[in-house]
Amino acid sequence: MFALEMQSVYKSFGNREILCGMNLQVRIGETMVILGPSGTGKSVSLKHLTGLLDPDKGQCLVKGEAISYTSSKKKAQLRSKLGVLFQSGALINWLTVFENVALPLREKKIASGKEIERIVMEKLEWLDLAHAKDTLPADISGGMKKRVGLARALTSQPEIVLYDEPTSGLDPVMSNVINELVMRLQKELHLTSVVVTHDLESAFKIADRISFLFRGKVLFCGTALEIQKSEDPIIQQFLRGSTVGPITQDQLKNPKTH
Amino acid sequence: MKERFKKISSPIEAMGYTVSLFLWTILELPYVFFKRKEILEQMYIAGVGSFFVVSLVSVFTGMIMGLNTGLGLRDFGAEGQIGLLLTITLTREMSPFMTSLILAASVGSAMAAEIGTMKVSEEIDALEVMSISPIRYLVLPRILGFSLMVPILCVYSSTLGILGGALIGKFQLGIDLIAYFQDVINRITSIPGLKDLYVGILKGFVFGIVISTISCSQGMRTSGGAIGVGETTRFAVVISFLTVIFFGYVLTALFYN
Numbered sequence: 001m002f003a004l005e006m007q008s009v010y011k012s013f014g015n016r017e018i019l020c021g022m023n024l025q026v027r028i029g030e031t032m033v034i035l036g037p038s039g040t041g042k043s044v045s046l047k048h049l050t051g052l053l054d055p056d057k058g059q060c061l062v063k064g065e066a067i068s069y070t071s072s073k074k075k076a077q078l079r080s081k082l083g084v085l086f087q088s089g090a091l092i093n094w095l096t097v098f099e100n101v102a103l104p105l106r107e108k109k110i111a112s113g114k115e116i117e118r119i120v121m122e123k124l125e126w127l128d129l130a131h132a133k134d135t136l137p138a139d140i141s142g143g144m145k146k147r148v149g150l151a152r153a154l155t156s157q158p159e160i161v162l163y164d165e166p167t168s169g170l171d172p173v174m175s176n177v178i179n180e181l182v183m184r185l186q187k188e189l190h191l192t193s194v195v196v197t198h199d200l201e202s203a204f205k206i207a208d209r210i211s212f213l214f215r216g217k218v219l220f221c222g223t224a225l226e227i228q229k230s231e232d233p234i235i236q237q238f239l240r241g242s243t244v245g246p247i248t249q250d251q252l253k254n255p256k257t258h
Numbered sequence: 259m260k261e262r263f264k265k266i267s268s269p270i271e272a273m274g275y276t277v278s279l280f281l282w283t284i285l286e287l288p289y290v291f292f293k294r295k296e297i298l299e300q301m302y303i304a305g306v307g308s309f310f311v312v313s314l315v316s317v318f319t320g321m322i323m324g325l326n327t328g329l330g331l332r333d334f335g336a337e338g339q340i341g342l343l344l345t346i347t348l349t350r351e352m353s354p355f356m357t358s359l360i361l362a363a364s365v366g367s368a369m370a371a372e373i374g375t376m377k378v379s380e381e382i383d384a385l386e387v388m389s390i391s392p393i394r395y396l397v398l399p400r401i402l403g404f405s406l407m408v409p410i411l412c413v414y415s416s417t418l419g420i421l422g423g424a425l426i427g428k429f430q431l432g433i434d435l436i437a438y439f440q441d442v443i444n445r446i447t448s449i450p451g452l453k454d455l456y457v458g459i460l461k462g463f464v465f466g467i468v469i470s471t472i473s474c475s476q477g478m479r480t481s482g483g484a485i486g487v488g489e490t491t492r493f494a495v496v497i498s499f500l501t502v503i504f505f506g507y508v509l510t511a512l513f514y515n
Contacts, residue, residue: 047383050387052383052386052387075389076389079387079388079389080389082387084384084387086380086383086384087380088379088380090379090380090381090383090384091381092376092381093381103388103390104388104389104390107388107390107395108388108389108390149384152388156388
C-alpha cells in the first residue's frame with residue numbers, strides 16, 4: 001500500500017488541460033519531491049491529493065482509500081492523516097501565531113484548553129517560534145510564516161505532510177532551515193513527505209525520490225542521482241536552467257499554461 | 259457560442275451558489291452557541307463600522323424629508339403633520355432601506371474583500387484541509403452578526419431621522435415640538451404604527467441576511483488574485499443593492515397590499 005497515490009488523473013480548467021493521465025505513487029515514510037517547470041500541474045496535483053479538487057477522470061488515494069469523489073465526512077477522516085504547508089503559509093491574519101497553531105485543535109474540539117496550550121507550545125518550541133507566540137502573521141517574516149504554517153500542520157499529528165513550494169521567496173539560510181526541518185520530521189517522526197518545489201538544491205538535499213512533471217504527467221521518477229544522470233533533453237534543460245530547449249519550445253506553443 | 263453560454267450560465271451559477279451557501283449556513287445553526295464570541299465580534303464590526311455614516315445620513319434624511327413635506331403641507335396649513343408622516347415613512351421604508359444600502363457599501367464590501375482575499379491566499383483551502391468548515395468558521399458568524407445588527411441600526415436610524423425632522427420642524431417650520439413628539443408617540447403606539455415598526459425591523463433582518471449572504475458568497479467564489487478581489491467587492495455591492503430593492507418591494511407588497 002502507498003501513502004499517497006494518483007491513478008491516471010486528468011484535469012482541465014476550461015480548455016486548458018493541466019493533468020493528462022498523471023500517475024504517482026508515494027511510499028510510506030519516504031520524501032517525494034515533485035519537480036517540473038511552471039504550469040505543469042505540480043500544485044494542482046497537491047490539491048488533488050488533499051481532496052481540494054476532484055479529477056475529471058482517474059482517482060487519488062490516501063493510504064489506499066479514495067479521497068476523490070467521496071463524502072465530506074470521509075474526506076475529513078482522510079484529511080486527518082494529512083498536514084499541508086501552503087506556499088504563503090495561509091495563516092489566518094487576525095489570529096496570533098499561537099491562535100493559528102491552536103486553530104485545528106480548538107475548532108475540532110480535539111483537546112481541552114490546557115492540553116491545547118501544551119501541544120501548541122511543544123510545536124512552537126520545536127520549531128523555535130515560542131518567542132513569537134503573541135505576534136500577528138503580518139508582523140513576522142516569510143520564513144517564520146512558513147514555520148508557523150508547518151507547526152499548524154503538525155498539531156493534528158499527521159502521517160503525511162505535503163509542502164507547496166516550502167522554500168520559495170526565502171533566503172538561502174532560511175531555505176536550509178526549512179530543508180532541515182523536512183528532514184528532521186522524516187527522521188524523528190517518520191512522516192511521509194511530498195514536496196512541490198522549483199528549488200533544485202533543496203530537492204537534491206531532501207528527496208528520497210524525485211518525480212519530474214512535464215505536460216501534466218510524470219516524465220521521470222527516480223533518486224536524485226538518477227535524475228542527474230538522465231539524458232532526457234527536457235530534464236537536462238530544466239537541471240541546467242538553459243533558455244534553449246524543449247521546455248522553452250513548449251512554453252512558446254502553450255503560453256496560457258505557463 | 260461557448261462564450262455566450264458562459265455569460266448566461268455564470269450569473270445563474272452564482273445565484274445557485276448563494277442560495278446553497280445560505281442553506282448550508284442554516285444547517286450550521288446548531289453551532290451558534292460555540293460561535294457566540296465571533297457573532298458578537300461581527301455585530302460590533304457591523305455596528306461600529308457604519309455607526310458614524312448611519313447617524314449622519316439618518317439625521318440629514320430626517321431633516322430633508324421634514325423640510326420637503328413641511329413646505330408642501332404648509333400650503334394646506336397641515337405642516338404640523340410632519341411628525342406623523344416622518345414616523346410612518348422612516349420606520350416602514352426609509353430607515354431599513356437606507357441603513358441596508360450604507361451597510362452593503364461599507365461592511366458588506368469589506369466582508370466580500372476579506373473572504374475573497376482569504377480565498378486567493380489559500381486560507382480557505384487551509385481551513386478545508388484542516389477539516390474546519392469555512393461556512394461554520396467564517397460565514398455563519400458574519401451572516402448572523404450582520405443580520406442581527408441591521409434591525410438595531412434601523413431602529414437607531416429611524417430615531418435619529420425623527421429627531422432630524424424635529425430640528426427642522428422647530429427651527430424652520432416653527433412647529434410646536436410637544437405636538438410633534440405627541441404625534442410620533444401616538445403613531446408608534448397605535449396598531450398600524452406597531453406594524454410599521456415590526457415590518458421595518460423584519461425588513462432590516464431580511465436585508466441583513468441578503469447582503470451578508472451575497473457578500474460571503476461572492477468572497478467564497480473569488481479567483482484571480484487582486485483583480486479578482488476587486489471584482490468580487492464591486493459585484494457584492496451591486497448585487498446587494500439590486501437584491502435589497504427587490505426584497506424591499508416584495509416585503510412591502512406582502513404586508514401592505
